[in-house]
Amino acid sequence: SYELTQPPSVSVSPGQTARITCSGDSLPKKYAYWYQQKSGQAPVLVIYEDRKRPSGIPERFSGSSSGTMATLTISGAQVEDEADFYCFSTDSNNKGVFGGGTKLTVL
Amino acid sequence: QVQLQESGPGLVKPSETLSLTCSVSGAFISTYYWSWIRQPPGKGLEWIGYIYYNGSTNYNPSLKSRVTFSVDTSKNQFSLKLSSVTAADTAVYFCARIIPRYDSSGYYFDYWGQGTLVTVSS
Numbered sequence: 001s002y003e004l005t006q007p008p009s010v011s012v013s014p015g016q017t018a019r020i021t022c023s024g025d026s027l028p029k030k031y032a033y034w035y036q037q038k039s040g041q042a043p044v045l046v047i048y049e050d051r052k053r054p055s056g057i058p059e060r061f062s063g064s065s066s067g068t069m070a071t072l073t074i075s076g077a078q079v080e081d082e083a084d085f086y087c088f089s090t091d092s093n094n095k096g097v098f099g100g101g102t103k104l105t106v107l
Numbered sequence: 108q109v110q111l112q113e114s115g116p117g118l119v120k121p122s123e124t125l126s127l128t129c130s131v132s133g134a135f136i137s138t139y140y141w142s143w144i145r146q147p148p149g150k151g152l153e154w155i156g157y158i159y160y161n162g163s164t165n166y167n168p169s170l171k172s173r174v175t176f177s178v179d180t181s182k183n184q185f186s187l188k189l190s191s192v193t194a195a196d197t198a199v200y201f202c203a204r205i206i207p208r209y210d211s212s213g214y215y216f217d218y219w220g221q222g223t224l225v226t227v228s229s
Contacts, residue, residue: 001168031213035152042201042219043152049213086152090213094165096142096154 002026002091004099011105018074020102022087025068032070033088034063036081037101043086047072077106109133111202111220119196119227125189129202129220136160136183140205142216143176143187145198153198157205158185192227199224 004024012018022032032050035043045054047063050070060075070089074081087099115127129141137160145153156166158176166174175188189196200223203216 029212031208033213033215035216037152042222043216045215045217048215049208054217084151088152088154088215094211094214095167096157096214098144098152098154101151 002095002097004087004089004097006085006087006099006102008100009103009105011107012077014079014106015076018077018081018104018106020072020074020085020087020104022070022072022089022099023068024070024087024089024097024099026091027065027068027070027089030089030091032063032065034061034070034072035086035088036083037086038083046085074104077104079106082106109204109218111204111218113200113202113220113223115223115225117224117226119192119225120229121193121227122191125187125192125196125225125227127187127200127202127223127225129185129187131183131185131204134204134218136178136185137180140207140214141178141185142203142205144201144203144216144219146201146222147195147198155187155200194227197225197227 034047037043050065051063062073085102110132112130119125142157143155158164173190178185202220204218207214
């Protein structure tokens with residue numbers, strides 16, 4: 001079955017740049033999407049179609065994708081950005097798959 | 108404003124069938140695709156599948172033999188049934204609306220329910 005691989009954790013100091021990667025064999029042909037999930041809450045979309053930012057999402061969130069890797073970048077991470085981040089994509093049969101999640105710590 | 112609300116029993120016995128309903132307001136269910144996603148306690152998100160208003164479905168292969176989705180357009184609701192549950196099915200279950208790309212290059216979930224915890228235990 002198709003898998004997306006993320007690092008389990010990323011840690012930065014406030015104001016630094018956090019980068020979270022997501023690797024998957026279908027990413028050259030399929031878009032990556034990124035969700036932020038804070039404790040006890042439903043996930044929130046922060047990046048769609050590799051690099052687009054939904055309205056209301058701060059400009060410090062950006063996305064990119066090259067080959068089999070997509071990257072979520074948080075430029076000037078804030079303490080309030082601490083959360084679990086999940087990438088999402090689809091396989092050739094439009095079946096969805098989430099990455100294992102990355103815990104972002106900002107301290 | 109689009110809102111989704113999951114409902115159903117919070118406790119299900121092993122080997123029985125888990126049944127949940129997602130009630131949608133602020134959007135017509137016949138206009139979109141709809142999905143179920145779950146999250147075991149302390150673990151990551153798992154895509155269960157999606158359904159279109161005409162009954163077309165796409166399921167996670169790991170759950171396909173046990174899962175059934177349905178839509179009730181008259182009530183603007185869609186439902187999940189998961190049979191032969193075990194403790195491994197204990198999770199928070201989310202329903203969500205899908206925004207697709209019609210070139211099949213991807214889709215995303217723009218609105219989510221708050222999630223409902225279902226525990227499988229005798």
